[in-house]
Amino acid sequence: GENVEQHPSTLSVQEGDSAVIKCTYSDSASNYFPWYKQELGKRPQLIIDIRSNVGEKKDQRIAVTLNKTAKHFSLHITETQPEDSAVYFCAASSEDSSYKLIFGSGTRLLVRP
């Protein structure tokens, strides 16, 4: 079945620096790749997503890139702020697999003031 690997598991950056989180997926049929932010004790919330017909998408300080050939996608956060501190999950899904999300294991991001 589909597998999504995510790294690093923890990431500590200075406020204002950039943060990059990388994921790889195994199922070539995957065509939808969302990123969720989850604060402690809260629900996962979508921060950005990308579909397989584009290679890059940007929303203010957040961007996602997708390399279908290599089956990997990355989250880029620029000008990090303390409120960006949370756990970030990547996920992959496809219509073939009922749109169920297969999540990575998460990255705990700490932004130091």
Added chain:
Amino acid sequence: GAGVSQSPRYKVAKRGQDVALRCDPISGHVSLFWYQQALGQGPEFLTYFQNEAQLDKSGLPSDRFFAERPEGSVSTLKIQRTQQEDSAVYLCASSLAGGEQFFGPGTRLTVL
């Protein structure tokens, strides 16, 4: 409008008890998903409904787990004869067909 809601938010059960977890999706969302999130892990898929039809239950870990959505709206996840390994946060998500999944706050189940 209201988001996805779940109840109860916390449930403590003794080993062997049955529990029922409720999910109220966003009105009009045809798709409903259940996920299980163990401490420190990513959510793991349990089951998927399109309207009232359960189209995928491949993630249910055992036959003690049962889910239903009889009228295509509210869904209930039932766990029979709970075991300690069932302790986790159970997340419900809803979406338009093929769209963004919106998550509920989850039910934290602790089995003693």
